[in-house]
Amino acid sequence: MPRGHRPGHRSDGREASASHPPRDRVLVLPGEELPSRGLKPGPGTYRVGGKVYASQLGLLAPRPPFVQVVPLSGRYLPKPDDRVVGTVTDVQSTFWLLDIGAPRWAPLHMTGTPWKVDVGETERYLRVGDAVVVRVENLDATGRIGVTMVGEELGKLEGGTIVRISPARVPRLVGRSGSMIATITQHTGAEIAIGQNGRIWIGGSPEAIRRVHDVLRMIEENGPRSGLTDRVERFLIATTPTGGGPAEGETVRVVPHDEGPPDEPAVPAGDEPEGPTESDDE
Amino acid sequence: MGSVGAKEVPVLLDADGRRIDGRKLDELRPIQIRAGALRQADGSAFVEWGQNKVMAAVYGPREVHPRHLQQSTKAVIQCKYNMAAFSVDERKRPGLDRRSQEISKVIAEAFESVVFAEEFPRTSIDVYIEVLQANAGTRCAGLVAGSVALADAGIPMVDLLPAVAVGKVAGSIALDLKKEEDNFGEADLPMALVPQSGRLVLLQMEGHMTEEELARALDLGVGGCKVIYEKMKQALRERYSVAPVPTEAA
Numbered sequence A: 001m002p003r004g005h006r007p008g009h010r011s012d013g014r015e016a017s018a019s020h021p022p023r024d025r026v027l028v029l030p031g032e033e034l035p036s037r038g039l040k041p042g043p044g045t046y047r048v049g050g051k052v053y054a055s056q057l058g059l060l061a062p063r064p065p066f067v068q069v070v071p072l073s074g075r076y077l078p079k080p081d082d083r084v085v086g087t088v089t090d091v092q093s094t095f096w097l098l099d100i101g102a103p104r105w106a107p108l109h110m111t112g113t114p115w116k117v118d119v120g121e122t123e124r125y126l127r128v129g130d131a132v133v134v135r136v137e138n139l140d141a142t143g144r145i146g147v148t149m150v151g152e153e154l155g156k157l158e159g160g161t162i163v164r165i166s167p168a169r170v171p172r173l174v175g176r177s178g179s180m181i182a183t184i185t186q187h188t189g190a191e192i193a194i195g196q197n198g199r200i201w202i203g204g205s206p207e208a209i210r211r212v213h214d215v216l217r218m219i220e221e222n223g224p225r226s227g228l229t230d231r232v233e234r235f236l237i238a239t240t241p242t243g244g245g246p247a248e249g250e251t252v253r254v255v256p257h258d259e260g261p262p263d264e265p266a267v268p269a270g271d272e273p274e275g276p277t278e279s280d281d282e
Numbered sequence B: 001m002g003s004v005g006a007k008e009v010p011v012l013l014d015a016d017g018r019r020i021d022g023r024k025l026d027e028l029r030p031i032q033i034r035a036g037a038l039r040q041a042d043g044s045a046f047v048e049w050g051q052n053k054v055m056a057a058v059y060g061p062r063e064v065h066p067r068h069l070q071q072s073t074k075a076v077i078q079c080k081y082n083m084a085a086f087s088v089d090e091r092k093r094p095g096l097d098r099r100s101q102e103i104s105k106v107i108a109e110a111f112e113s114v115v116f117a118e119e120f121p122r123t124s125i126d127v128y129i130e131v132l133q134a135n136a137g138t139r140c141a142g143l144v145a146g147s148v149a150l151a152d153a154g155i156p157m158v159d160l161l162p163a164v165a166v167g168k169v170a171g172s173i174a175l176d177l178k179k180e181e182d183n184f185g186e187a188d189l190p191m192a193l194v195p196q197s198g199r200l201v202l203l204q205m206e207g208h209m210t211e212e213e214l215a216r217a218l219d220l221g222v223g224g225c226k227v228i229y230e231k232m233k234q235a236l237r238e239r240y241s242v243a244p245v246p247t248e249a250a
Helices: A010-019 A167-174 A176-188 A206-221 A228-238 B098-112 B138-152 B179-184 B211-240
Strands: A045-048 A051-054 A058-063 A066-071 A083-091 A095-099 A106-109 A131-139 A145-148 A155-157 A161-164 A191-194 A199-203 A277-279 B031-035 B043-049 B052-063 B076-083 B123-133 B163-169 B172-175 B187-194 B199-203
Touching: A045 A066, A083 A191, A083 A199, A106 A131, A161 A206, A167 A176, A167 A191, A167 A206, A176 A191, A176 A206, A176 A228, A199 A206, A206 A228, B031 B138, B031 B211, B043 B138, B052 B138, B076 B098, B076 B138, B098 B123, B098 B138, B098 B199, B123 B138, B138 B163, B138 B187, B138 B211, B163 B179, B163 B211, B172 B211, B187 B211
Parallel strands: A106 A145, A161 A277, B076 B123
Antiparallel strands: A045 A051, A058 A066, A083 A095, A083 A131, A095 A106, A131 A145, A131 A155, A161 A199, A191 A199, B031 B043, B043 B052, B052 B123, B163 B172, B163 B187, B187 B199
């Protein structure tokens, strides 16, 4: 099968697109010929016989010297420095495997944590099903994803709930310089940790979690219209339980990473806080 | 499929050249496609095509299970075609059988030839095709549904993959056979087309045709694929017409 030249790494284009969303918003589908006008095939495209075609469903984005397609759907594709919410899927003697919604599981090595973990003792710190906030450190050509838990606002998540939204909607949830998320936390009092991978951790009272959940669904369903932050605010004011004004809330709070290792061994500790529950109906 | 010979052969083509359901020889059954029919999947589609109803779900690229199937340079494409027990008149015995294994294989291979699998090494792209109601041409309906689901899942590929079956009924080449025509006809020729290149990535035949008939059938099939291609694109455009764009992003 003829394959076009596909220069550059995919993440380069995605990074550029995140800061400059395409204004023209032309939807293209796989196989569609693109008006290349001498531009080179960038991410989301391929070239056959001098013509450039879309390889992905997305929005056409001419970015000289490339023409590219910004995807509207699909799995989360990690970029270095992304902060992501993941769940532990496997525990080995020196590392954990995390599901961060990417094509592959991401290994978190025991040296990439704020704890002093001994070989074979990994399960004392994180077990299958536990939720964490980590940062993408490096990617290699084979798609291996290196993550770390050492850094600001990284660590294990206790309690709460995880809701999935499309990674493409995350910038919308954050809003212009964090306006959207500030509005949501202010009116609900929930604690929210946003993963660039579209996994959103919500902590707080069941009522607060439920309200944030409603808002996330609203953000998912109302894509293209502007003024979403205002509409979300009006929605939140309208649904504020009687007697309760805007509650206090931090934008992001995770368990501080200098909390140190748990003292008790990993044997079933009934009084331990429950791990986050996964909610799949985004 | 019913048992051939048990029933009397119906009149498949009347004097006016109309088929058993009133269609002309070059006419498709009505087809409706909905992209994004399932919430849980990375991509999905629902196809109603004549009396066929087919659901497709795509997951991935994701970790490969079972692990030994993993390839170090590209994604593996796994397809599972399955017919529901209630999809046909007489209960279909559930589970894998020779027929569904073969169809899964040829559909997976058709997708392999269009997906840019080398972008996701060591992963798996899983396509699940569930036939809820069958009336001949389910592998083509499955291909169409699976292909729209792949696009919906954001999988990079050369093109969508429209598919249709052409057959020979009552001595004439006819497009898009329905069940009676498939059962009592003389030949059945399912095909899948890559519109971008004009290549066929699936072509099977059951029965007999002359060389001239085959040429006519291929012509008819490619024409049918192009009509279905437009329907597939339309379904995806409808789904993404309210395309989310992060205009408020900082």
